[in-house]
Amino acid sequence: MMIVLDRVTKTYIRKTGPVLSRVTMHISPREFVIVVGQSGAGKTTLLRLLTREEKPTSGKIIVGGIDYDKLSDREIPMLRRKIGVVFQDFKLLSNRSVFENVAFALEIVGASKKEIQKTVPKVLDIVNLSGKEKRMPLELSGGETQRVAIARAIVRQPKILIADEPTGNLDPKHAWDVIKVLEKINRFGTTVLLTTHNVSIVNRLKRRVITLEHGKVISDRANAEYKI
Amino acid sequence: MHRKFTTLIRVFRNGIINFARNLSLAAAAIAVMTVTLTIILFSLIVNATFSNTINQITSKIDISVYLNDSVTTQQVNNLMTELKNLPNVRKVGYISQDQALAEYKTENLTNRSLLQALSVIGTNPLPASIEISPVNPDKIQIIKNFLDKPQNIALQDPQAGTSYSGNEKAAIDKIAHATDIIREAGVVAVIVFACISVLIIFNTIRMTIFNRREEINIMRLLGANSWYVKGPFIVESSLYGIISALISIFIIDILFAGSASALQASSLGLLDIGYANHDFRVHFWILLTLQLVVGILIGAASSYIATRRYLKLKTSR
Numbered sequence: 001m002m003i004v005l006d007r008v009t010k011t012y013i014r015k016t017g018p019v020l021s022r023v024t025m026h027i028s029p030r031e032f033v034i035v036v037g038q039s040g041a042g043k044t045t046l047l048r049l050l051t052r053e054e055k056p057t058s059g060k061i062i063v064g065g066i067d068y069d070k071l072s073d074r075e076i077p078m079l080r081r082k083i084g085v086v087f088q089d090f091k092l093l094s095n096r097s098v099f100e101n102v103a104f105a106l107e108i109v110g111a112s113k114k115e116i117q118k119t120v121p122k123v124l125d126i127v128n129l130s131g132k133e134k135r136m137p138l139e140l141s142g143g144e145t146q147r148v149a150i151a152r153a154i155v156r157q158p159k160i161l162i163a164d165e166p167t168g169n170l171d172p173k174h175a176w177d178v179i180k181v182l183e184k185i186n187r188f189g190t191t192v193l194l195t196t197h198n199v200s201i202v203n204r205l206k207r208r209v210i211t212l213e214h215g216k217v218i219s220d221r222a223n224a225e226y227k228i
Numbered sequence: 229m230h231r232k233f234t235t236l237i238r239v240f241r242n243g244i245i246n247f248a249r250n251l252s253l254a255a256a257a258i259a260v261m262t263v264t265l266t267i268i269l270f271s272l273i274v275n276a277t278f279s280n281t282i283n284q285i286t287s288k289i290d291i292s293v294y295l296n297d298s299v300t301t302q303q304v305n306n307l308m309t310e311l312k313n314l315p316n317v318r319k320v321g322y323i324s325q326d327q328a329l330a331e332y333k334t335e336n337l338t339n340r341s342l343l344q345a346l347s348v349i350g351t352n353p354l355p356a357s358i359e360i361s362p363v364n365p366d367k368i369q370i371i372k373n374f375l376d377k378p379q380n381i382a383l384q385d386p387q388a389g390t391s392y393s394g395n396e397k398a399a400i401d402k403i404a405h406a407t408d409i410i411r412e413a414g415v416v417a418v419i420v421f422a423c424i425s426v427l428i429i430f431n432t433i434r435m436t437i438f439n440r441r442e443e444i445n446i447m448r449l450l451g452a453n454s455w456y457v458k459g460p461f462i463v464e465s466s467l468y469g470i471i472s473a474l475i476s477i478f479i480i481d482i483l484f485a486g487s488a489s490a491l492q493a494s495s496l497g498l499l500d501i502g503y504a505n506h507d508f509r510v511h512f513w514i515l516l517t518l519q520l521v522v523g524i525l526i527g528a529a530s531s532y533i534a535t536r537r538y539l540k541l542k543t544s545r
Contacts, residue, residue, distance in 0.1 A: 080448075080450065081451035085449065091446050093442070107238060108450055108452035109452075110235040111231070112230070112231075112234055152450075
């Protein structure tokens, strides 16, 4: 699925100015794109616009042929089912096990019990969490929690995977484990949009890098490295 | 299709699970809804009972037109034909002087001095009469107007005149009045308590939404459609309605069973407990269904409003 942003601006409070300002980008299917920038550069807002948690103040967003201007509230769930999201704060249900958290994404779209029993273990295997199905989120390490969030994001085989700072609080080794999982998913044919401010990861990945600063795209280069 | 069915099952299951988890929160909602439904049920039965009492008394009410001794058979027949053609007349009968005397004697068999007095007079002092049974005793004015026409007054016994079964009419008026008051009070009470129920359920659901806001938010972000999120709340509050309906039926059952045996089916003031109890048992399934329908409606409607109001399912601009 193609992602197109055309001069997208988002202003929360008029006095403080726009958080995103005339952001334009095209992302092709199966691409692996890293969006970098300091905290407050507008990375999370960009992702929230893509999942339609927010509406842009102006500009156009088209994802997989869906024009967000023509999207009714009723159609939003259908859009969100096509996009897998790994949230910065994970958003796992603390009172449900690893298995149940991943199954939750399937339950809400009406997947059968049989389907859930078949799919969830496969996905947990992809993110290297086999054997930890019954753990509760609080019993997991940071890296493991992150991988549960990824498992839930990919269990419905979305065409697009958005990962917001998935390496946030991880040590370099676990951070790289997470990135390797994302690369694996990208090889299966999913477009991956990753936000980070981790310089070493960006430099090691050698992928397309879009740099945001104060809500503006200041560079967009393939095989890029990131300099501060 | 299969997915929709699975989703529907899950919505119900989640609703029941939430209900079980929120039982302490739900207690207030169930209590006030039970009061509402009990009032509705009680009003219905009292209404039916009063209607029955009124019917019983009205079937006995009669208008007696006492006739002048000089009236001819031809005149009587004419008057009766005209009366039969009036609206609101159910039955017209003629009681001759001899019949009246015979009836009077049988009614006063034990009163010897009265019978002696009659034999002393020698002649029959009782007038012949026409008995009229109205269809609706509240609307006897038409009959009265007809009888009060000068040509008809002339036929009537000037001393006895016309009797409108005065005492029974007063009793009917009293009961009809009481029925009206109880009906109005019932309607007001039902409206007041229904409003309180709606508000309390509304708040209960609001608190539940607040308690589960994290889960609801995650559901939304993962692409759950609005019915998947709203549905369980509506199922939950419908369960309040079902439980309240069952409790209210149970309360009325105990109330009538208890008072019917205690009073041995006698009357409690104007209310015929025996009939009320009978009415309740004859219509048990209809009343139970009605209670369930009303309970579910109140529950579902208030939580539907609450979810619309408090589930932020729309995207902010």
